[in-house]
Amino acid sequence: MTITLERKKEFRQGGATKGETAMLKTTQLQDEMTAWRHDFHRRPELQFDLNSTSDLVVDLLASFGLEVHRGLGQTGVVGILQKGNGTRSIGIRADMDALPIHEANAFKYRSQTDGQMHACGHDGHMAMALGAAKYLANHGEFNGRAVFIFQPNEEFGEGAAAMISDGLFTQFPVDEVFGMHNIPGMPVGHFATRAGPITASEALFEIKITARGGHAALPHMGVDAITVGAEVVGALQTIVARKLDPAQNGVVSVTEFITDGKRNVLPGSATLSGDARALTPETNTGIEASMRMIVDGICAAHGVSGTVSYNTIFPPTINASGAARAAVEAAHGVADRVDGDCPPKLFSEDFAHMANAVPGAFVLMGNGVEGSFARPLHSADYDFNDAALVPGSSYWVSLVEQQLQGDPDV
Numbered sequence: 001m002t003i004t005l006e007r008k009k010e011f012r013q014g015g016a017t018k019g020e021t022a023m024l025k026t027t028q029l030q031d032e033m034t035a036w037r038h039d040f041h042r043r044p045e046l047q048f049d050l051n052s053t054s055d056l057v058v059d060l061l062a063s064f065g066l067e068v069h070r071g072l073g074q075t076g077v078v079g080i081l082q083k084g085n086g087t088r089s090i091g092i093r094a095d096m097d098a099l100p101i102h103e104a105n106a107f108k109y110r111s112q113t114d115g116q117m118h119a120c121g122h123d124g125h126m127a128m129a130l131g132a133a134k135y136l137a138n139h140g141e142f143n144g145r146a147v148f149i150f151q152p153n154e155e156f157g158e159g160a161a162a163m164i165s166d167g168l169f170t171q172f173p174v175d176e177v178f179g180m181h182n183i184p185g186m187p188v189g190h191f192a193t194r195a196g197p198i199t200a201s202e203a204l205f206e207i208k209i210t211a212r213g214g215h216a217a218l219p220h221m222g223v224d225a226i227t228v229g230a231e232v233v234g235a236l237q238t239i240v241a242r243k244l245d246p247a248q249n250g251v252v253s254v255t256e257f258i259t260d261g262k263r264n265v266l267p268g269s270a271t272l273s274g275d276a277r278a279l280t281p282e283t284n285t286g287i288e289a290s291m292r293m294i295v296d297g298i299c300a301a302h303g304v305s306g307t308v309s310y311n312t313i314f315p316p317t318i319n320a321s322g323a324a325r326a327a328v329e330a331a332h333g334v335a336d337r338v339d340g341d342c343p344p345k346l347f348s349e350d351f352a353h354m355a356n357a358v359p360g361a362f363v364l365m366g367n368g369v370e371g372s373f374a375r376p377l378h379s380a381d382y383d384f385n386d387a388a389l390v391p392g393s394s395y396w397v398s399l400v401e402q403q404l405q406g407d408p409d410v
Helices: 005-012 018-027 030-042 051-064 122-139 159-165 225-243 281-302 321-332 351-357 386-403
Strands: 067-072 076-083 089-095 144-151 176-183 190-192 196-199 201-210 250-259 269-278 305-314 317-319 337-339 360-366
Touching: 018 030, 018 122, 018 386, 030 051, 030 122, 030 386, 051 067, 051 076, 051 122, 051 144, 076 122, 076 159, 089 122, 089 351, 089 386, 122 144, 122 176, 122 386, 144 159, 159 351, 176 321, 176 351, 176 386, 196 360, 201 225, 201 281, 225 250, 225 269, 225 281, 250 281, 269 281, 281 305, 317 321, 317 351, 317 360, 321 337, 321 360, 321 386, 351 360, 360 386
Parallel strands: 089 144, 089 176, 176 360, 190 337
Antiparallel strands: 067 076, 076 144, 190 360, 196 317, 201 269, 201 305, 250 269
């Protein structure tokens, strides 16, 4: 949203819309948030190895006057901001880790670490949460406690569970928890969410087939593991096409097919690996059950053995209806365009563990429609859009003040 000099005059004259008023709250922090974001982008770190990143987060939160705790989930950070005597609390989560990708961008703040980059916008997520924390510490009008959660290892789906296991919600209980992710291809200043499932579960599977190898010229004397594996690959595609309710979204993808065969040697073993996505736990359970039946049946038909390992890394993210309504209302306070019933996404999000532990909601925010801002997440030339820092941080301010209403001096 661009605010012209003429429109600023309307604010002084009382002619501003609710969204534009909220937008002005963090505009003054644009330069600082941009500098923080670029600093994070230059120095990406992976998984739980976030010492430099968490150090900067701790230093900034402390400089804003927040009570700071570190070490949850190894390198996770929690900042506490209490105003008034209100007993309600709200959790704001930002993820901190980068990806093992060599950056293809050439701008001056590109990654200084070969093979690592912020290709998912977590640098922007941190900067927006920090901007909201600073604004709320200095100017926030709320009565209660805002808990800022900076989480490690989102990309591998281990950070949220680690923080929860270390006592995140027992040491720092919250009534609700909220997360947000930037989305390429959506205009800056647009927000979207929904009640119910919003992102999918992710399960990693491995199928091992043990057959009887032999000479390529004498296939009848063995059982070719490639032939059996190929049948399995084809049959797995019937899970979504024929075994799931068409109203239930799911994806089953075989991504690796490895055998011990050679140019004239039929393989005696094959390993198939892949990825399955689902929007409900029931659908995920159905995919696993169908996969096991398919492998058992095909292997039995060929007289060979097969095993299935199925490990659900990310559960689906399911927004609580009340929290989703609150997220939509807060977004209307800062945005001209809010979709409160957007289609669910088939990517996965570690925030799901937090939303399973506490009522919560996950929101999508536009990153832009052109250039590197519209490239797919996890692309080597992706970049978070600095123009999204003010809308995103203002959303957090709007949400905290909305959910913790009341006179902080009471």
